[in-house]
Amino acid sequence: MSLAALIDELNPQQKQAATTDAKHSLVLAGAGCGKTKTIVARAAYLIDQGVPANQIQILTFTRRAASEIVARVELALGEQAKGLRASTFHTFCMYLLRRIPKAFGLEQFSIIDRDDQLMMFRLIRGRDDKKNPNYLPKPQELCDLYSFARNTRQKLSIALEKQMPEYLALKDQIADIMKEYEARKKARSFLDYDDILAVVAAALAQSDGLVEYVSSICRHMLVDEMQDTNPLQWALLEPLKEHISLFCVGDDAQSIYGFRGADFENIHHFKERVPDAQIFKLEKNYRSTQEILDLSNWLLDQSEIKYDKRLDAHRGEGIKPKMHIFPNEFDEAKWIAIDIKERHYLNGNKWSDHMVLVRSSFAARHIEAACIAANVPYRFIGGMKLLETAHVKDLLSLLRVVANPLDDIAWMRFLTLWNGVGDVGASKLSQQLLAEPEMEKIADKLEKFGKIPLETILIMKQMAVLKTEVQACVTLAIQAIENQLAENYKKDWNRRQGDFELVKQLASKHAQVSEFLEEYVLDPVSISEIERQSDIDVVTLITIHSAKGTEQKVCYVANVTPGQYPHARAQGSFDDVEEERRVLYVALTRAQDELILTKQNLNHWARETVDEQGRKVESYFMNDLTRNLCTMETHYKTRQQTVKSALIERQSINLDFGIDLD
């Protein structure tokens, strides 16, 4: 209840930071040193000092971090936090764009996601001529390059040189494509993810009035994970710094978003950019035992970069990390599942005490399969989002064209669903449809086109009338394309079909189709989030990037194998290898009590090498790992689940056979 109590819980360093009178502050905090706690306490302190909660804005980089903070703030401050905003940079900018669109020269606009961008780049770039292939970058590469240049606020030529020098010769052609992309975006009033920030940044740079307005609603900006912010995001903060107070928290050793232009210069040069800033350091780690930190510190020490970091455990000593080595990824995954299972049934640990960290969603597949096979309940975070799966996007494309017949990107997707319609036909027809945005006329043209069933066209007419009955609209849309989708996805149609129920559920919460569509462009809910809304007891399977800021008693870091850390594709680039090191560092520092690493490859040990220019190439971070830091165990064949744990599992299942006594 009391804010003072919250502040009393802080250690002296944290307290000093949270209660500073300095206008601007930078808090450098190692992993597990209470970064989030300090931010929450800072908010509490400000409120206690009389700052209205609605003038405090907490900014984070990912949605996960934002919701984490919201939860912590609500838990700690309760009613008093009412009005306090915590959101991602994107959500914050959207709030401004929606609230005062005129200040940005906008009227109507819609947000497009990456798939839409890819479609646009695909259309502009054109197909490859088989006989005479042009070597233009692929749509994906164009999209990434464009985004990278914008997030780092660099010229195309420089971004090109850094990201894909092999295309430097085609710079002019690439520039033309991007020019065309921007023209098309503008003509359709589309904003892509980067525009959301760029539009606001540009307006802030030009308009003192806007700066004043934003300053008046956010007197205090508390920025979390500062090391992940990129130059574009800094461009949002910079114009405000004279008028508001910045409280930025970060850790350069946890910067793992270089691919999105994150730049820890934002931390390293903070003092030069904000000369009157006070710097605080939090160095006591409250999360882990010293053994876990020793290994993490060791990993950073191996680097040529001076991270100047030595995490020190407040909790003292505990269990030494352990490395398990397997012949292949299947045995590795199976062992993890069984190990968790035994901890649950034999030691009585909760499922939710365990977290399995993986590099990529792809890498999670094996673990998922093993968990399913072993009956281990889990949820996967960082995976496919429901509203990003192909079949749901197909469905949404129909809703989109009905809500806005001028959305030719959605038309493209919708039209290509049908047999006999490819990119070219769809593109031609969609251009014709733009000329007649009346549903009646559109229906006529679709009928003449002859490749779409009459029934579907009829349903579309009905939908156009029903825009406010969101759930009915979605139900109709499903009817309209169900047969075709069943054919398109015949292999796993059964699995996909189930997702439409979830879409209906989500849709029912909205009053307008357009509102429903917009809400989830920026925040596509993940499937397991919907399925397991209640916090039931499950193991967490998570990508390292999603795991930042979280912690768990027992952490498994899977696939710590040569060629993975650093990933083979990063070899040879010093910056990329260092980012890989930080990714692994983030993974290691999630563990509270026990850290378990697993890897494959019994015999192949890549050694350190030197590249053509004589620079050191890191081939595997764990090469020189010693047994003082980490014990190792080699498994030559799969461990079988012990008879005892199998028995206990059966018993506990039997317990559930009774009637519901409630």
Added chain:
DNA sequence: CCGGACAGTTTTTTT
């Protein structure tokens, strides 16, 4: 020329 079927390959990370 277009689209579709099939086979083989290749998966980072997020807004």
Added chain:
DNA sequence: AACTGTCCGG
């Protein structure tokens, strides 16, 4: 699961 390349039929 998504992307790529190739071949074939309209």
